[in-house]
Amino acid sequence: MLEILAIISLVNVNKKNALERGRKPGFFVGLTFALWFGLEFAGFVLGMLMEAEGFGIYLAALLLAAVGGVISYFPAKYCRPGEYVSPSKKALSEVLNSAEMLETPATLEIIRDKSMAGALAIMNLTLNGHPVRSLRNGESTIEKTDRKYNILCLTDAYGNEAPPYTFAVESGGYAKIHFRAGRFRPKATTGTLPVNLDAAGSAV
Numbered sequence: 001m002l003e004i005l006a007i008i009s010l011v012n013v014n015k016k017n018a019l020e021r022g023r024k025p026g027f028f029v030g031l032t033f034a035l036w037f038g039l040e041f042a043g044f045v046l047g048m049l050m051e052a053e054g055f056g057i058y059l060a061a062l063l064l065a066a067v068g069g070v071i072s073y074f075p076a077k078y079c080r081p082g083e084y085v086s087p088s089k090k091a092l093s094e095v096l097n098s099a100e101m102l103e104t105p106a107t108l109e110i111i112r113d114k115s116m117a118g119a120l121a122i123m124n125l126t127l128n129g130h131p132v133r134s135l136r137n138g139e140s141t142i143e144k145t146d147r148k149y150n151i152l153c154l155t156d157a158y159g160n161e162a163p164p165y166t167f168a169v170e171s172g173g174y175a176k177i178h179f180r181a182g183r184f185r186p187k188a189t190t191g192t193l194p195v196n197l198d199a200a201g202s203a204v
Contacts, residue, residue: 039068104172
């Protein structure tokens, strides 16, 4: 269990570092898994060849897996800079480029519907780039927005992002936005309007 948590944390660190360097994270995520499990298997074989006891084999495998994890950190942290922008950051930039404000702020009720999948995970929300309340399974929060065009982003404790939810609201409106199991549910959401990001950007 601890090994699973360690590799999940490392994958998300390497993904974050790659994105900060403007690179797509997929290669670096794959490299992390390859180095971790590849060297873990090598450690297992080495322990067998050394005729170690069961715990000794496990320890050799674990040590080499950790070495693989450390090695995987450097390519993501110090890779050549690129121009890749994640979909959520691109959408956030396009939404925030719209200067259209509401005469009266709208109210957003953000609801995390109960689900067995990921029930114990805490989900972190950002509205238009600003953190709002984190929600546990079945919880909700009330937020205000003075912008017509908005974007909600959802991440779990490991930094995994759901596809962002972009929407428009009317002045003084009331919207109920649902998500479940780490995904927004537009069909269950009420009080929002679809948003054309190109049109939103041209409204500046």
